[in-house]
Amino acid sequence: MTEDLRQDTLYQLDHVSKSYTRGKERVDIFTDLTMQIGRGEFIAIMGPSGSGKTTILNLLGGIDRPSAGEIAFKGQRIDNLGQGKLATWRAHNVGFIFQFYNLMPTLTAIENVELPLLLLKMSGKERRRRAETALDIVGIADRAGHKPRQLSGGQQQRVAIARAIVADPAVLMCDEPTGDLDRESANSVLETLQLLNTELGKTIVMVTHDPAAASFAKKELHLDKGRFVEREALA
């Protein structure tokens, strides 16, 4: 198991702090957090509500910045990138999966999946082809022409996963990806994530409340009072 830790480092966090000011009060979510995330990991982050799980995911995904400290991705700092550069970095390196899918309701499944490709240099034909492939990978190619409201929650989340992987990012950030799904759909979504991790080598960071969901990950981190406690998955 220790081989996992010696994998190439994907993320390096050094002395990262994050605090919010609420009124006059300053609330520290973490202070001085130092950690690594290796390539190919599948980490489940668990912890009580308000412990900062979403916050850490936001920092890793480059949609929020630390109050102090450094975050490096593949050796390059991302915490000090300007807005535009950070957006480009996200477009190339991160896929997001949200609890409520966040699909564009007026676009079909395949149009939703094509969205991230609009940010890359690519012909329309190539976009369509890659979107079809992504839908195929998550097993929902037959629903390509459906609008989100014509799909079940589990199917919508699959479309969202296809959108997250279509630009071939190294890492997927999932915030409660099964929080809105029944057990059966949840398991099948989690199996898909597992597959993306093992077969395609995607590094996955997944926040969840659900121990059963966390058991699909290779590693569980428990966040409490701004500290991570590691626990190797049994599965």
Added chain:
Amino acid sequence: MFRQSLAVTLINLKSIPQRPGMSIATIISVALVVGVLLGFSAMANGFRATVQGTGSQDVAIFLRSGAQAELNSGLSRDEVRLIEEAPGLARDSGGEAIASAELYVIVDGTKRSSGTDANIPLRGVGEDAALLRQNFELVEGRMFAPGSNDLVVGRSVQREFSGFEMGEEIRLGNNNWQIVGVFSTGGTVFDSEIWADLGVIQNLYNRGSGVQTVRARLENPDAIERVRAYAENEPRLNLDVQAEQAYYASQAGATSDLIMYLGWPLSIAMAIGAFAGAWNTLYSSVDRRTREIATLRAIGFSGFPAFVGTMAEALMLSAIGGLVGAAAVYLLFNGVSASTLGGSFTQIVFSFAVTPSAIIAGIVMALVIGFLGGLVPAIRAARVPILAVHAD
């Protein structure tokens, strides 16, 4: 950036049907603004076209100095004779000036459309009156016989008022008249008049030998200066001498300006309402799409496409409103005839004229409303915080 903007614009436009009530309300409010603006300008344009088309350049009109309008003017028989001696006037083979001394009074007619009474000018004219109106044409019947109670009526009068059929007898005031002819002057103000023999009018309305105006043909348009110099140097004359065209242009200007003075504030007040409506609609559009916009930002889209998309939605709604308003006014009003008080408090019949430039002005106004109404919501869209991805 273009591809991003295009994609977000399409997402935006496709989302319009999700807010049908507000979107339709915005379209209607913009349509009303454009409709009112176009309606008033069609009225002003139509009125101006009718009145301005009335005068000719080579007819001089003589009014008492300071009279402004025919109804306020008065000229004695001696003044008429002096006017007819003026140099620069065209003369017939017998050396007589081609001139018509005229006097008009106001009579009541009954409008066909509403059944209500309205004023019609009854003009007493000389024999040359027809020669002094370009495009004068007897459409039916004959001219009045001098000294008789014959009337010839303008085509618009016959169309808009009841009781003026050919051959009918009609009572105007205390007198009975016989309709003997219908004339047209090609859509000018005179089509809204009734003509009779000057002497008969003077007699029936106790005006002695006085008239209000003299119209006379000029040798050429430039001769107006010689005529004016003559009138100024003749101590027995105290006149305003104008080319007929200039006279009617100034009469038209005042009334069509008045129409627009009413029209503009009304459309601006409504435009403010439409602007508020567009703002509100777009604000709520951005509000409802906050999570979508944030999601696009998280994916890597910049804020600018969100601005463009929202602006496109605003402009789309207002452009549709503008077209609906313009089309409605065009279909309902263009060419429809109406009548209004002319410069001399009589009814002038004219047609609404919806001009291309007025339509363009209306559409531009619609787009300005859309732009202003969409501006703040679009800026808000561009500034949606990315962390709103987690909003529920």
